[in-house]
Amino acid sequence: MSLRPEQVRLFLENTEPLKWSRNNRLPLYLWPIMDLEVDDEAEAESIIQQFNERGIGLISTWDPSDRERTLNRGLEIARIQMELGLRVNVNANPCTYSFCNGDLRTAHIGEDGEPFFDLSFGKAHKMGCPFALDFRRPEMQQQVEFFVQAYYEADLEIGFIFADWEIDGPIEWNGAWAASRRCQRCQDQIEDIHDFTAFQSALRQKRSALQREMLADTIISCFPDALVGNYGVYPHDGHRYWYDYFEEFVDGVPYEQEGGAKYRQWFDEFPLTGYTSAMPVVYTWDKIWRWYDFDQVDYRWFYNMLKVGSNAGKSTSSEIPIVTFVHWHTVYTDDNNLGIQQFSENMYQELLWHLLLRGHDTFFMWCPLDQATQEARLVHQVYAASLEYKDFLESGIPINFDVPSLPGPVVSGLRLGDHLLLRRTDFDDTRSDVTLTIDGLSVGVPRVFGKCMMKLL
Numbered sequence: 468m469s470l471r472p473e474q475v476r477l478f479l480e481n482t483e484p485l486k487w488s489r490n491n492r493l494p495l496y497l498w499p500i501m502d503l504e505v506d507d508e509a510e511a512e513s514i515i516q517q518f519n520e521r522g523i524g525l526i527s528t529w530d531p532s533d534r535e536r537t538l539n540r541g542l543e544i545a546r547i548q549m550e551l552g553l554r555v556n557v558n559a560n561p562c563t564y565s566f567c568n569g570d571l572r573t574a575h576i577g578e579d580g581e582p583f584f585d586l587s588f589g590k591a592h593k594m595g596c597p598f599a600l601d602f603r604r605p606e607m608q609q610q611v612e613f614f615v616q617a618y619y620e621a622d623l624e625i626g627f628i629f630a631d632w633e634i635d636g637p638i639e640w641n642g643a644w645a646a647s648r649r650c651q652r653c654q655d656q657i658e659d660i661h662d663f664t665a666f667q668s669a670l671r672q673k674r675s676a677l678q679r680e681m682l683a684d685t686i687i688s689c690f691p692d693a694l695v696g697n698y699g700v701y702p703h704d705g706h707r708y709w710y711d712y713f714e715e716f717v718d719g720v721p722y723e724q725e726g727g728a729k730y731r732q733w734f735d736e737f738p739l740t741g742y743t744s745a746m747p748v749v750y751t752w753d754k755i756w757r758w759y760d761f762d763q764v765d766y767r768w769f770y771n772m773l774k775v776g777s778n779a780g781k782s783t784s785s786e787i788p789i790v791t792f793v794h795w796h797t798v799y800t801d802d803n804n805l806g807i808q809q810f811s812e813n814m815y816q817e818l819l820w821h822l823l824l825r826g827h828d829t830f831f832m833w834c835p836l837d838q839a840t841q842e843a844r845l846v847h848q849v850y851a852a853s854l855e856y857k858d859f860l861e862s863g864i865p866i867n868f869d870v871p872s873l874p875g876p877v878v879s880g881l882r883l884g885d886h887l888l889l890r891r892t893d894f895d896d897t898r899s900d901v902t903l904t905i906d907g908l909s910v911g912v913p914r915v916f917g918k919c920m921m922k923l924l
């Protein structure tokens with residue numbers, strides 16, 4: 468994939484230069500703003516500069532299957548970014564595939580001694596045995612290290628690097644538990660394999676160790692200040708309130724039921740990965756629509772997505788930046804999509820504001836190219852406007868993580884000394900103030916739509 472000059476023009480036309488300066492705030496990341504393809508260095512510099520005037524960071528991808536070309540292009544962009552005093556941003560995803568490369572040595576072993584793969588994540592994914600992957604570790608680590616070393620030797624400091632490592636390595640969902648219970652090696656490794664919590668814990672520990680060695684340790688050893696993260700890996704309260712497109716609920720696992728939703732128990736993996744940036748995923752998955760029956764239909768989306776975002780916000784320490792994957796167009800994952808009503812634009816933008824006021828630091832908008840201008844415009848407007856309050860966003864402390872279980876007023880806020888930055892979004896006719904108690908003091912939050920409020924405590 469690459470970003471051509473005609474696409475660049477489209478993004479520049481659909482976003483405005485920032486009115487308030489960004490200072491130390493992280494840039495906004497947009498999935499399509501990746502891998503700029505221009506021959507001329509001056510043109511590349513001008514484009515990077517114009518994106519920066521809009522607060523948008525350009526990302527370069529490392530691809531071990533196209534090593535020399537992607538390295539050279541990455542180094543050239545990084546050089547320009549360093550000269551302009553900007554963060555160097557990297558997509559390391561192609562370096563993270565695959566531990567489960569189909570090699571028979573990665574397979575589970577049945578009771579009959581025959582090797583087998585778990586194909587429940589799609590026929591294209593030969594998911595192997597979590598305990599047979601160790602021999603893959605040096606090769607996987609070296610795929611990343613090659614690029615890291617080249618940047619290090621060129622004196623180019625990596626500022627932000629992420630992966631979207633998903634269907635590979637140990638994952639406990641779909642048919643994985645059943646496969647492991649049939650595998651001699653897995654049975655030997657996990658004492659109580661019939662207890663899902665024991666199984667999940669063993670797999671996530673393994674998965675975290677693989678990520679730590681391949682990504683976090685490799686990068687941090689050369690660039691101690693780099694933000695390193697992976698899609699969907701973030702601190703949480705013990706539950707996951709969303710499903711990825713390839714994940715299915717598994718009978719017999721612990722969960723919490725609400726409406727049609729089964730919130731799965733999740734292992735506390737983040738501390739074991741060594742990541743320095745949290746990357747929650749706040750998407751309009753189609754399933755969300757069917758989980759809840761609120762007549763106020765926007766609240767079906769808003770409720771779940773704020774629950775996901777608040778989970779990350781309340782569970783992540785302030786030293787770890789939260790770079791949140793966001794998406795607005797309904798994400799269709801199955802054919803059962805009759806009657807789904809698209810989340811409205813303005814309530815999606817309200818949601819983004821509430822995430823910022825609950826400790827999220829910036830957004831990473833993912834979308835296919837045909838949705839890109841609309842997706843970019845929605846998230847960029849909120850990002851740009853939020854910089855008016857950058858002091859609050861930088862140093863303020865979130866005061867509220869409540870997510871009302873029925874449509875009504877939703878309040879989020881940041882406290883900086885005696886000052887409060889508040890936002891209220893209403894999903895019913897409540898006219899009265901919402902009262903929050905902060906340090907024993909009552910604060911009334913009036914109904915105001917589409918604006919932040921400042922108050923003295």
Ligand SMILES: [Zn+2]
Nearest residue numbers: 575596650653
């Ligand atoms: Zn196994």
